[in-house]
Amino acid sequence: xxxxxxxxxxxxxxxxxxxxxxxxxxxxxxxxxxxxxxxxxxxxxxxxxxxxxxxxxxxxxxxxxxxxxxxxxxxxxxxxxxxxxxxxxxxxxxxxxxxxxxxxxxxxxxxxxxxxxxxxxxxxxxxxxxxxxxxxxxxxxxxxxxxxxxxxxxxxxxxxxxxxxxxxxxxxxxxxxxxxxxxxxxxxxxxxxxxxxxxxxxxxxxxxxxxxxxxxxxxxxxxxxxxxxxxxxxxxxxxxxxxxxxxxxxxxxxxxxxxxxxxxxxxxxxxxxxxxxxxxxxxxxxxxxxxxxxxxxxxxxxxxxxxxxxxxxxxxxxxxxxxxxxxxxxxxxxxxxxxxxxxxxxxxxxxxxxxxxxxxxxxxx
Numbered sequence: 587x588x589x590x591x592x593x594x595x596x597x598x599x600x601x602x603x604x605x606x607x608x609x610x611x612x613x614x615x616x617x618x619x620x621x622x623x624x625x626x627x628x629x630x631x632x633x634x635x636x637x638x639x640x641x642x643x644x645x646x647x648x649x650x651x652x653x654x655x656x657x658x659x660x661x662x663x664x665x666x667x668x669x670x671x672x673x674x675x676x677x678x679x680x681x682x683x684x685x686x687x688x689x690x691x692x693x694x695x696x697x698x699x700x701x702x703x704x705x706x707x708x709x710x711x712x713x714x715x716x717x718x719x720x721x722x723x724x725x726x727x728x729x730x731x732x733x734x735x736x737x738x739x740x741x742x743x744x745x746x747x748x749x750x751x752x753x754x755x756x757x758x759x760x761x762x763x764x765x766x767x768x769x770x771x772x773x774x775x776x777x778x779x780x781x782x783x784x785x786x787x788x789x790x791x792x793x794x795x796x797x798x799x800x801x802x803x804x805x806x807x808x809x810x811x812x813x814x815x816x817x818x819x820x821x822x823x824x825x826x827x828x829x830x831x832x833x834x835x836x837x838x839x840x841x842x843x844x845x846x847x848x849x850x851x852x853x854x855x856x857x858x859x860x861x862x863x864x865x866x867x868x869x870x871x872x873x874x875x876x877x878x879x880x881x882x883x884x885x886x887x888x889x890x891x892x893x894x895x896x897x898x899x900x901x902x903x904x905x906x907x908x909x910x911x912x913x914x915x916x917x918x919x920x921x922x923x924x925x926x927x928x929x930x931x932x933x934x935x936x937x938x939x940x941x942x943x944x945x946x947x948x949x950x951x
Contacts, residue, residue: 592655594634594654595715601654602615605752649676653679660692677745689735705765707731723924726755726924727755729756730753730757731757733759743759780810843855844856882951885950
């Protein structure tokens, strides 16, 4: 199979490395990136087979092309690719964090019956970026959303699903508008809220910085995602503007309702508010306790092979380190690590951190 990759950053580089690692040379990969040094490095490492100096005829024989660029560039790249692709079939897909508007703009461009576009969004990432941060295991057990058009042939969807599965990811097919609403609710607005909470503390602090000192505990845990790249989140905010504004409005209504209940001394509504959240939070699949309960979490890069989780758990147990919860993270966009471990105390987390580093694990928290 001929694979094309446009953009050899964290995601594009990881796609290339993973396909090369699992296929042992059975997939030919042609790639383009604005950084020629990255392309040369990938070629020297044997990760890609061919360098494309531009988005052009080098991609004409590709069966699947991944566009791994900022959302704002995707539609124009699709339009350029359509001038060159000439296989019996070609699937073009992207990795952008929003889907509906992209599909809406791409749809009128698809005049060649042998060329198909399927929106894609791997729910994985890292606090680092660029080709050097890419790995051959970034996608293992991560959800990978696919948003095909309603008239996309089933066999075309099946082909891309199989490629995604070969990356080690879990493909999920949902409508593009549902995807954008979901990501606005569970990812985009939570990042905005985390940043807003941090800014609230900053602007409310005293000259002695008492709030800053007190916020170093649980507050730091629940606002960890506020440390993300501002440029990336500026782009994401505008790319999904419509859904984000709807979710923010809904969130404001929830806060106003809570505020009204407080002012009216309505204890039952306040209790119901927290109980509803607690009960629903407890149904989440990963089993990790609510972020508002003090926990000590760590993320570890591990390859997904039989016994990988057990080896980490055994190492910690043999050193008298108590684990509160452990599991693979399926949705980990903008977070590093694949294996998540929750400890009961900060002391155990610190001991685990030192021990795992000594045994050459990559650890984040």
